[in-house]
Amino acid sequence: xxxxLEAYRLLQAGAEALSFVEEAGVCVDTDYCxxxxxxxxxxxxxxxxxxxxxxxxxxxIQRYGSAWRHSxxxxxxxxxxxxxxxxPFKASEGGSESTDExxxxxxxxxxxxxxxxxxxxxxxRDVLVSFVRYATQGRMYPSxxxxxxATYRSSSADPNLQNVxxxxxxxxxxCRRAIKPSPGNLLLEIxxxxxxxxxxxxxxQDPTMIAYLNDTSSDMxxxxxxxxxxxxxxxxxxxxxxxxxxxxxxxxxxxxxPEFYGDYYxxxxxNIACSWCKLPQNGIWRPDQGASFAGKPLGEHLLSRDIDSLxxxxxHVQRVERNFWERRFKVxxxxxxxxxxxxxxxxxxxxxxxxxxxxxxxxxxxVNYPVQGAxxxxxxxxxxKLVERLRGMQSRVIGEIxxxxxxxxxxxxxxxxxxxxxxxxxVEVPREWRWITIPLRIEVARxxxxxxxxxxxxxx
DNA sequence: GGAACTCGCCAC
DNA sequence: AAACGTGGCGAGTTCC
Numbered sequence: 229x230x231x232x233l234e235a236y237r238l239l240q241a242g243a244e245a246l247s248f249v250e251e252a253g254v255c256v257d258t259d260y261c262x263x264x265x266x267x268x269x270x271x272x273x274x275x276x277x278x279x280x281x282x283x284x285x286x287x288x289i290q291r292y293g294s295a296w297r298h299s300x301x302x303x304x305x306x307x308x309x310x311x312x313x314x315x316p317f318k319a320s321e322g323g324s325e326s327t328d329e330x331x332x333x334x335x336x337x338x339x340x341x342x343x344x345x346x347x348x349x350x351x352x353r354d355v356l357v358s359f360v361r362y363a364t365q366g367r368m369y370p371s372x373x374x375x376x377x378a379t380y381r382s383s384s385a386d387p388n389l390q391n392v393x394x395x396x397x398x399x400x401x402x403c404r405r406a407i408k409p410s411p412g413n414l415l416l417e418i419x420x421x422x423x424x425x426x427x428x429x430x431x432x433q434d435p436t437m438i439a440y441l442n443d444t445s446s447d448m449x450x451x452x453x454x455x456x457x458x459x460x461x462x463x464x465x466x467x468x469x470x471x472x473x474x475x476x477x478x479x480x481x482x483x484x485x486p487e488f489y490g491d492y493y494x495x496x497x498x499n500i501a502c503s504w505c506k507l508p509q510n511g512i513w514r515p516d517q518g519a520s521f522a523g524k525p526l527g528e529h530l531l532s533r534d535i536d537s538l539x540x541x542x543x544h545v546q547r548v549e550r551n552f553w554e555r556r557f558k559v560x561x562x563x564x565x566x567x568x569x570x571x572x573x574x575x576x577x578x579x580x581x582x583x584x585x586x587x588x589x590x591x592x593x594x595v596n597y598p599v600q601g602a603x604x605x606x607x608x609x610x611x612x613k614l615v616e617r618l619r620g621m622q623s624r625v626i627g628e629i630x631x632x633x634x635x636x637x638x639x640x641x642x643x644x645x646x647x648x649x650x651x652x653x654x655v656e657v658p659r660e661w662r663w664i665t666i667p668l669r670i671e672v673a674r675x676x677x678x679x680x681x682x683x684x685x686x687x688x
Numbered sequence: 689g690g691a692a693c694t695c696g697c698c699a700c
Numbered sequence: 701a702a703a704c705g706t707g708g709c710g711a712g713t714t715c716c
Contacts, residue, residue, distance in 0.1 A: 299711055301695055322694055329696085352696065354710060379706060381700090388708045391699035397696095424700090446709040596705040600700090604706095630700045630706085 230242045231264050235582030239374055242608045245615040245625075246372040246382075252624035252636065253367040254389065255408045257680075261356045264402055268353050277347040284339025285312050298346055308335055330502070348399060355403045358387045372628060374608075378593075380583045380601040381630060382608070389627045392681075400682060407681035413623070415675040418614075418640070418649045419632040420607060426666040429486070429604040430580060433564030433665070436556055441666050453479035455548055456500070457526050460534040471521040478504040478519060478526075483545070487552060490592035497545035501538055505530075507549060513537050564595050580663045581605040606657055606668065607631050613652045618645075638675055646672055646688040 241550050248604045279285040279298060288296050288307045308314045309325045314324035317334035326333070329347075332340040362368040369387040377383050384390040393399040394405070409415045422441075429437045440448045450466060453459070453476045459466075466472050482500040501507040506518035513536060515527030535547060553561040571577050571594045576586035579598045583605075589597070611633050615625050622638035623645060637645060649670060658664045672688035675681065 297712075300713090302712070310713070320695060324694085327696080347697080350710090355698085357700095358709085376708095377706065381706060383707050387710060388699085391697085391708065393698060404706045486704055490702090492702080497705075590698090590705095592705060600706065602700095663699085 230474070232578075232582050232584060235380075235579075235584075238608065238612075238613040241381075241612045242374055245608075246628070247613075248615050249372055249625050249627065250369055252626050253369040254626050255366060255410050255636065256359050256620065257361045257408050258360050258366065258408050260364045260552060261263075261360045263531055264406070265353065265356050265360075268349050268356065271349045272353065274345060275342045275349070279339055279342035279346065282339025282342055284308075290303065299350070300342060304343075304502070308337060312337060317478065320494050324467075328624050339430060339598035342428075348396065351393065352399045352402045355387075355392060356406060359406050365510065367393075370544050370627065376621050378585075378602075379597045380391070380579070380581075381604040382428040382628060384627075384629075390629045397624050405680045409675060411676065411678065412638070414637050414639060414642070414677050414679060415681055415684070416637045416645065416687070417632055417633040417673045418610070418635070418653075419671045419673070420603075420610075420653065421669050421671050423603045423631045423668070424599055426490070426598045426668060427580075428560070429666050430602075430663055431567070432560040433555050433565070434559035437560060438666065447476075449480040449484055452484050452548075452552070456483055456549070457521070457529050458535070458544075459521065461531060462522070469522050471519060471523075474504075474519045475521045475526065483548070484678060487549065489596060493545040493549040494542060498538070500545070507538065507541075565570070567598075568594050579605075581659065604630055606653075607633065607660075607663075609657055609660060610649070610652050613656065614649065617648055633682075637674075642674070652688070 261284060272341060272463055276298065280289065284307065288298075288303065291307060291311060292303055304327045305325055305582070308327065312335075314335035314337055317331040318326050320326040320328075329344055332344060335504055362370075367507070368387065370387055371385045372389075373383045373385065374380075374540055382390075393403050403431070407415070425437075429441055437448075440446050450472075454466075456479050457475060459475070462469060478500060482504060483496050486496055486499075504519045505515075507513055507515070507527055510521060513527070515531040515536075516525055517527065519526055521529060530536075530541060530544075535544055567577065568591050571589065576584060577594065577598060578584045580602045583601055585594075585597055607628065607630065611625060611628055614633060618624060618635075622642045625633055625637045626636045627634040633649075649672065653668055653670045657668060674686040674687040
């Protein structure tokens with residue numbers, strides 16, 4: 229078992245390595261930011277005009293006049309739930325009626341789509357403005373901290389380089405085009421794929437999970453997708469069927485990962501029904517909408533197996549969940565129970581990397597912290613070694629996002645750095661930590677020379 | 689005029 | 701029994 233002293237040494241070396249990362253800084257194209265802000269502002273203006281002329285906007289201005297602010301959730305709450313008598317869909321953390329994206333869509337009020345569009349581009353605007361604000365002579369210097377997070381992960385600030393938009397393709401493009409390699413260089417991103425799932429397996433040693441992780445031809449998310457959506461058998465491989473990727477993603481992001489984090493079937497069923505099947509709308513189960521698979525909407529696949537309501541789907545997901553934890557991954561499930569019981573007895577637990585957690589923690593925290601923390605420590609170890617070995621070279625590690633490192637690479641050094649990263653991740657990490665019993669894999673992506681962070685291609 | 693709070697939302 | 705884990709940040713708002 230790794231000792232607390234080793235944990236301390238990892239933090240010490242990590243802090244030193246990250247100080248070099250901070251010193252290197254990130255190249256940012258402020259001319260691009262300023263130009264792009266013109267277009268973003270134009271989008272914002274157009275959406276604001278549309279909102280003003282919608283029923284929602286009219287009601288808003290009628291009550292607040294020139295004091296109306298589309299960014300004021302307090303005003304919005306009043307308009308939606310008092311003046312327009314919309315049905316609150318859920319409460320926020322503090323107990324008031326929520327005005328988040330899901331809640332706005334659920335109201336069905338005419339005009340919320342313009343407000344959501346405003347929020348989307350406001351986010352992009354905030355990112356570009358912060359880049360301009362933090363840039364000095366074409367570089368900015370985000371902080372990477374190791375002492376702020378309960379799980380012993382890192383955080384980033386001023387600006388936060390760990391939450392630059394990615395999933396929304398359009399917004400991602402606008403924001404990440406601003407981040408560049410140094411002149412003549414390229415950006416390289418080294419990413420540990422599925423690291424949290426692999427690290428979790430090092431704790432629970434579930435044979436079914438280990439088999440999935442060792443057999444690259446198996447596909448856990450694909451198997452779960454078939455079960456979740458009751459997909460029929462086909463003569464052709466699933467991956468050749470239209471919509472397979474979407475269905476698999478729905479299963480992964482709507483069921484498997486939420487279950488790993490501690491969510492449960494009622495939420496999963498509802499989210500999948502809303503986000504992927506576009507169900508239920510106004511309480512009516514409409515199987516003809518949403519993502520489709522083999523030319524048929526997912527709702528129809530479900531209907532053909534007698535799932536004709538949200539209740540029926542929820543019951544089905546409950547059965548899938550039982551099968552998931554009580555049969556498929558029962559050893560994993562037993563580990564969660566034992567791990568939590570041990571915490572309840574002792575009031576503390578220790579991560580595989582030697583970090584100790586104590587205090588009043590909820591069950592989900594107790595189960596998640598050791599995985600989240602140790603997974604990050606694998607990245608931190610890799611980053612420390614990379615920073616060490618890049619001394620005397622031209623390339624610099626310039627950032628880190630929990631399971632990936634970003635490097636500003638001088639082209640002649642590219643192949644050497646990729647080989648270095650492969651060696652560290654797949655040989656040196658498991659040699660340092662014998663408890664790593666699952667093979668670790670990295671994915672490498674690169675930009676063009678003088679490219680940007682929005683246009684990354686697989687490399688290595 | 690600033691501290692502290694809530695809310696929404698981006699990342700992993 | 702409980703019910704998605706960890707952060708940072710901007711805007712609005714309230715309080716002192």
